[in-house]
Amino acid sequence: MIPFNLIVALDSHKGIGKNGQLPWHLPADLKHFKDLTCQVQDPAKKNFVIMGRKTWGSIPEKFRPLPKRINCVLTRNKSLLFPAGVVRAENFAEALKLTQDSKLKNHIESIFVIGGAEVFKMAIQSPDCQKLYLTHLLPAFDCDVFFPPFLQDFQLTVKSPPHTENKVSYYFAEYVRRSA
């Protein structure tokens, strides 16, 4: 078992993106994402973030790879090149397996799946997906990619008070996988 977490911001219809981008601009939520995915108990370690090739492509070049994290990009395209230090994987199982590699294992603290829709859909089905960090946006946005249903398999454990930013109200929530 290789336990991992998943982090996503979703609107009231579970929308998560539009035209390859986020449909909203919420700097405090981006900070929340950065804080959670960078946070380590052991300063000698980093977290391993797994993303799809389209999510990688949605990050402006100057901001990628995401700093202070080991970036892993999923792609079936063998000819795509990534900057030094970025880990590529041809499927999700390979991405998880790479975290156990002798060169990486002792340098990784936690694993986060960070999107997008195609990767979330697959990751959430894995029993190793133990915890969800969700930012629930109260409005509905115009989206073309969606987060899969999750309430049957996960239960709410933490819910923050509401925040409002750029006229958008949202709250942070944590869910854990229901025991079988």
Ligand SMILES: NC(=O)c1ccc[n+]([C@@H]2O[C@H](COP(=O)([O-])OP(=O)(O)OC[C@H]3O[C@@H](n4cnc5c(N)ncnc54)[C@H](OP(=O)(O)O)[C@@H]3O)[C@@H](O)[C@H]2O)c1
């Ligand atoms: N709201 C949020 O928190 C959040 C977070 C992240 C992303 N997003 C949004 O989500 C959207 C992107 O999501 P998306 O579903 O279109 O794309 P995606 O999941 O980011 O990337 C899809 C690509 O990843 C690769 N891939 C996916 N599964 C794979 C597998 N099992 N094995 C190998 N490669 C695999 C493939 O790349 P190749 O085609 O190269 O083979 C595939 O085309 C954007 O709008 C983005 O802004 C939102």
